[in-house]
Amino acid sequence: MIKELQSFITKISLVLVVVLGISLLSWSYLNWRQAQNIINPDRSISFSATGQVFAKPDIAKLNFSVITQGKEAEVVQTENNTKTQKVIDFIKSSGVQPEDIQTINYSLNPQYDYSWCRQPKEDQFISCPPKIIGYELTQTVAVKIRDFDKINTIIGGLSEHGVNQISNISFEIDDEEVYKNQARIKALNIIEKRAKLISSQTDIKLGRILNVTESSNDSRYKNYLTQPVMAPTAEVASSAPIETGTNEINVNLIVTYEIK
Structure with missing residues (x-):
C-alpha cells in the first residue's frame, strides 16, 4: 500500500515538473520575442x-441620336436608318475616319395608348388595355473628332442632317x-x-x-452639352462655339x- 502511494506521488511530481518546465520555456520565449522587437523594431x-x-485635349467625343416615330415598325426603321446614314455620311465627309464612328444603341420600342374609356352600361371609368398605336426607334452613334477646327462645323450640321439629340460631349487626351x-x-x-x-x-x-x-x-473637361438635349438648329449651333478647355491630370x- 505504501509503495503504491509512493509511486503515485512520484508520478504526480513528474507531471508537475513537466508542466512547470513547459511554462518556463514559453515565458522565456515570449520575453525573448519582446526583447527582439525592442532592439530591432519595424520602423x-x-x-x-x-x-x-x-494638357490640351486632342480628341472630342460626342453622342448623337436620331429618333423617329410612326405607325409601322418597318417604315420607322427605314426612315431612321436613312436619316442616320445621312448623318454618318456628313460626318465622314467632314474628315472623321470610319474607325472613329460607332453605333452604341439601336432601340425599337412600341408606343402604347393608355387612355381611359367608359364601360358600356356602367357609370365608371376603367383603364383600357394598352394598345400599340405606333413605334419609336432611337439610334445612337458615338463619334470621335480629332480635328478641332471642324468641331463647330460638325456639331452645327448635325441637326441640319436629321439629328434629334446630342449628348456626352467631352474633350480628352488620346494617350494620357x-x-x-x-x-x-x-x-x-x-x-x-x-x-x-x-x-x-x-x-x-x-x-x-x-x-x-x-x-x-x-479630371476631364466636359462642356454644357454633357446631358442629353435636343439638337439645336444650325443657326444656334454656329453661334455657340465649343471651347475645349484644358485637362488636369493628377497622380x-x-x-x-x-x-x-
Missing part, C-alpha cells in the same frame, strides 16, 4: 504628394500615359525633397524604399522609407 516613415500636369508619367516624376520630386528635409533637420536616417502606392484622379503617390 518606417511615409510621404505623400500629388503630381499635377495640365505620357502626361501621367510627367505627373509621377513631379510627385516623386516633391517626396524626395520632403524626405531630405526631414532627414537633415532631425535624427531620422532614411534607408531603402519599402513600398510605393499610386492613385490617379482623372497621387505614397512612398514608404525604411528608418535606419
Whole structure:
C-alpha cells in the first residue's frame, strides 16, 4: 500500500515538473520575442504628394441620336436608318475616319395608348388595355473628332442632317500615359525633397524604399452639352462655339522609407 502511494506521488511530481518546465520555456520565449522587437523594431516613415500636369485635349467625343416615330415598325426603321446614314455620311465627309464612328444603341420600342374609356352600361371609368398605336426607334452613334477646327462645323450640321439629340460631349487626351508619367516624376520630386528635409533637420536616417502606392484622379473637361438635349438648329449651333478647355491630370503617390 505504501509503495503504491509512493509511486503515485512520484508520478504526480513528474507531471508537475513537466508542466512547470513547459511554462518556463514559453515565458522565456515570449520575453525573448519582446526583447527582439525592442532592439530591432519595424520602423518606417511615409510621404505623400500629388503630381499635377495640365494638357490640351486632342480628341472630342460626342453622342448623337436620331429618333423617329410612326405607325409601322418597318417604315420607322427605314426612315431612321436613312436619316442616320445621312448623318454618318456628313460626318465622314467632314474628315472623321470610319474607325472613329460607332453605333452604341439601336432601340425599337412600341408606343402604347393608355387612355381611359367608359364601360358600356356602367357609370365608371376603367383603364383600357394598352394598345400599340405606333413605334419609336432611337439610334445612337458615338463619334470621335480629332480635328478641332471642324468641331463647330460638325456639331452645327448635325441637326441640319436629321439629328434629334446630342449628348456626352467631352474633350480628352488620346494617350494620357505620357502626361501621367510627367505627373509621377513631379510627385516623386516633391517626396524626395520632403524626405531630405526631414532627414537633415532631425535624427531620422532614411534607408531603402519599402513600398510605393499610386492613385490617379482623372479630371476631364466636359462642356454644357454633357446631358442629353435636343439638337439645336444650325443657326444656334454656329453661334455657340465649343471651347475645349484644358485637362488636369493628377497622380497621387505614397512612398514608404525604411528608418535606419
